[in-house]
Amino acid sequence: MSRAGLRFWSAVLAFAVFMVDVLTPLEGAVAVLYVVAILLAARTNRRNDIVVAATGCIVLTVVAYLTSHDLQTIASPALRALVSLAAIGITTLLVLQNHAATTRLAAQARLLNLSHDMIFVRDRGGVITFWNKTAEQTYGWSTDEAVGQLADRLLRTSYSERREAIESSLLETGRWEGRVEQRTKAGAVLTVDARWALQHNHLGKPVGVLETHTDVTDRVAAHNALVQSEQRYRRMFDASRIGVVEEDWSGLRAALDALPARGAELRDHIARHPDFVRQARGLARILDVNPALQKMAGATSAAAFIENVDKLLGENDRSFLDALVAFAQGERFHEGETELVRLDGRKVPVLFTITFSPRSDEDHDVLVFVIDITERRQAQDALLAAQAELAHAARVATLGELSASIAHEVNQPLAAIVTSGEAGLRWLRRDIPDLKEVATTIGHVVAQGRRASEIVTRIRTFLKKAPPQQGVLHIGEVIEEATELVARELARDDVALVVETEPDLPPVRGDRIQLQQVLVNLLINAGQAMSGRPGPRTVTLRATLDGDMLGITVQDSGPGIQADDLPRLFDPFFTTKDGGMGMGLAICRSTVEAHGGRLSVASTPGSGATFHLTLPHSQEHALP
Amino acid sequence: MTRPNQAQPPAQPSSATVIIVDDDAGIRASLDSLFRSVGLETRLFGSPAELLGGSLPDGPGCIVLDVRLPGVSGLDLQGQLVRQGISYPIIFMTGHGDIPMSVRAMKAGAVDFLSKPFRDQDMLDAVTAALERDALHRAEAATKDDIRAQYETLTAREREVMGHVTAGLMNKQVAALIGLSEITVKIHRGNVMRKMGVRSLADLVRKAEALGVSQTRRTTDQT
Numbered sequence: 001m002s003r004a005g006l007r008f009w010s011a012v013l014a015f016a017v018f019m020v021d022v023l024t025p026l027e028g029a030v031a032v033l034y035v036v037a038i039l040l041a042a043r044t045n046r047r048n049d050i051v052v053a054a055t056g057c058i059v060l061t062v063v064a065y066l067t068s069h070d071l072q073t074i075a076s077p078a079l080r081a082l083v084s085l086a087a088i089g090i091t092t093l094l095v096l097q098n099h100a101a102t103t104r105l106a107a108q109a110r111l112l113n114l115s116h117d118m119i120f121v122r123d124r125g126g127v128i129t130f131w132n133k134t135a136e137q138t139y140g141w142s143t144d145e146a147v148g149q150l151a152d153r154l155l156r157t158s159y160s161e162r163r164e165a166i167e168s169s170l171l172e173t174g175r176w177e178g179r180v181e182q183r184t185k186a187g188a189v190l191t192v193d194a195r196w197a198l199q200h201n202h203l204g205k206p207v208g209v210l211e212t213h214t215d216v217t218d219r220v221a222a223h224n225a226l227v228q229s230e231q232r233y234r235r236m237f238d239a240s241r242i243g244v245v246e247e248d249w250s251g252l253r254a255a256l257d258a259l260p261a262r263g264a265e266l267r268d269h270i271a272r273h274p275d276f277v278r279q280a281r282g283l284a285r286i287l288d289v290n291p292a293l294q295k296m297a298g299a300t301s302a303a304a305f306i307e308n309v310d311k312l313l314g315e316n317d318r319s320f321l322d323a324l325v326a327f328a329q330g331e332r333f334h335e336g337e338t339e340l341v342r343l344d345g346r347k348v349p350v351l352f353t354i355t356f357s358p359r360s361d362e363d364h365d366v367l368v369f370v371i372d373i374t375e376r377r378q379a380q381d382a383l384l385a386a387q388a389e390l391a392h393a394a395r396v397a398t399l400g401e402l403s404a405s406i407a408h409e410v411n412q413p414l415a416a417i418v419t420s421g422e423a424g425l426r427w428l429r430r431d432i433p434d435l436k437e438v439a440t441t442i443g444h445v446v447a448q449g450r451r452a453s454e455i456v457t458r459i460r461t462f463l464k465k466a467p468p469q470q471g472v473l474h475i476g477e478v479i480e481e482a483t484e485l486v487a488r489e490l491a492r493d494d495v496a497l498v499v500e501t502e503p504d505l506p507p508v509r510g511d512r513i514q515l516q517q518v519l520v521n522l523l524i525n526a527g528q529a530m531s532g533r534p535g536p537r538t539v540t541l542r543a544t545l546d547g548d549m550l551g552i553t554v555q556d557s558g559p560g561i562q563a564d565d566l567p568r569l570f571d572p573f574f575t576t577k578d579g580g581m582g583m584g585l586a587i588c589r590s591t592v593e594a595h596g597g598r599l600s601v602a603s604t605p606g607s608g609a610t611f612h613l614t615l616p617h618s619q620e621h622a623l624p
Numbered sequence: 625m626t627r628p629n630q631a632q633p634p635a636q637p638s639s640a641t642v643i644i645v646d647d648d649a650g651i652r653a654s655l656d657s658l659f660r661s662v663g664l665e666t667r668l669f670g671s672p673a674e675l676l677g678g679s680l681p682d683g684p685g686c687i688v689l690d691v692r693l694p695g696v697s698g699l700d701l702q703g704q705l706v707r708q709g710i711s712y713p714i715i716f717m718t719g720h721g722d723i724p725m726s727v728r729a730m731k732a733g734a735v736d737f738l739s740k741p742f743r744d745q746d747m748l749d750a751v752t753a754a755l756e757r758d759a760l761h762r763a764e765a766a767t768k769d770d771i772r773a774q775y776e777t778l779t780a781r782e783r784e785v786m787g788h789v790t791a792g793l794m795n796k797q798v799a800a801l802i803g804l805s806e807i808t809v810k811i812h813r814g815n816v817m818r819k820m821g822v823r824s825l826a827d828l829v830r831k832a833e834a835l836g837v838s839q840t841r842r843t844t845d846q847t
Contacts, residue, residue: 412719448654
């Protein structure tokens, strides 16, 4: 019944009692019935209603008495009125007391409802008598649905211990805590931390149990996931063929922070202080080493690895210096190559990646991944050797093409030597020897002898079978040497060679002979393209600075290259020459690309071809 | 070709000149020294173009030429020299035995063909032979010039008489042929003998042959 309804019926009842009291001649304490009206009003649970009802009832009782009996006699009617008033008063008092207690309880229940835990009260028989808001929300049953149900059956609670044992422990200590699984109305399984407290009545007899349950499903799932993840990573760590080191670099961070240099200056500063690098290496504390890395290093255990770490890392401070700078500058990871010195002294080339934590307060968690690249290195070396072999074969073939010119070129100084020597003898054998002329002829002999020797040296150098050597070269010198090798051949075909080299070109880094070979090939091709053709035959070789690259063009005035041939020109075994091997240009291109440059060709049939090659120039200064 | 004794200096006049054309300075210098050591004069040229543009000596000489020269080949140069009326004998040098080229060179009138490196004596013999050939050529050319000069002094009638006489006609026949008296023919004939500087008919006939005027009779017969 609504609050207004209660008030109405309470007022109606009070009025009815009043009417009976006034109009009927009943000799009795009819006014006692006012108590019922007050009790009705009390049902509204509002203190004011109780007070108003009580006051009204008292007034009505007094009015009824005065109307019926006046003040003439203070005999039995007065006594009855007093009894009624007393009843009304006592009832009001009790109702007010009860109201206060109810209010207090409601406040307590509200508090329980505020809790984030599911809280319910069950009696000793397991029947739910209280069910809080969180329980409604989490379990899914409303208070009305839950109250009166058996808690264990409703929630299908499963205990890890025997239920009886729990109950007896609860009775014994008054409390129980444990983890249980329960089901919601929707059927979901919850993992719940339970805390039970036994409630006693005023006699100390247990009457019910307050169960407080915390939903830890997510927390447990997260923890389980974490455990699984840990196990997964541990498996990776242990079973991976990639070497992994776990290191703590927090000491290093402190050391770096203490340095006076920052940002770009840091590298210079560290590079100038090798002692710091050595000391810093000691500060990178190794926490764990996986079996793969132990094996790579020839260590029998993580401890053996850690003990010998200085020996294992060798003297190559450079890669550590780079890593240090990357770390200081807040990089997420750093990659590099270095050499590991195994405990048996053998060197192992390795590729490593260091991953730093994005947060500097997690510097204790630095992971280094190490891959043994011995096989890759060997394959690379074999490839380089094969390339060098091929390039050498191509040089031999090239010189084979030039053999007629070379024979002539060597023959010239030899002929000059022979003739000068014979002329000298004639001057000497004259009746009066002309010693001045003799001296001149000997001078010729010496000069031509040197010249022959230089030619032989040039050819021998070109034919030398040596692994590629990286040097800092003046491109002008390379061009000069290449043109010397082909000058005679070009002259033989009546090809004019024009060389235009921009002054003060920066040096390039690379292998002198390989670059010479590229130019020799391009020049010979240009000469052969024009051989036997009418009109002027000119090869123009230009070297210019082309932005951050060095550009060299070799241009001929020959017939040009057929459009169909252009895309295949650099393919191995593609040739337009009779008896050509088809490797020349393929080798040229791979050589130029190995030097970080590009080789391309442009041609308009009928008006010559232009080969264009670029090379990155070196920042270093050429060796004198 | 005869080979003179090595110790013997060649019997050339000191004014003979060897013209050396080679793009190789070392070769040029060594040949220069060699030829000068035997008393020959030399002229050095680095290319055919230099040779064609340069001044050449008047006296006897020969050219020593590298067969493979940049620009114009030695054989082409030979042709150009002939067109310019320069007729020095040419000795070719080659860096390596090139048979087709040497055959062509010889056919084109080369005196000799030497492979580098050559023996000095071979070169000197070749030069000697070339210079001899040039001298002979020059001597022949000089004789022919003299006869032509004598012939130029004859009158038209005297030339006519000379033609018939050297063709073997008697004075009487000549007189009948050209309608003169025998006496007059005799006088003309005497003038011819004197002006041509000969004493006998045989000498006159030789000179007429050198001049190419010995076929007058056939010409006359035909008219």
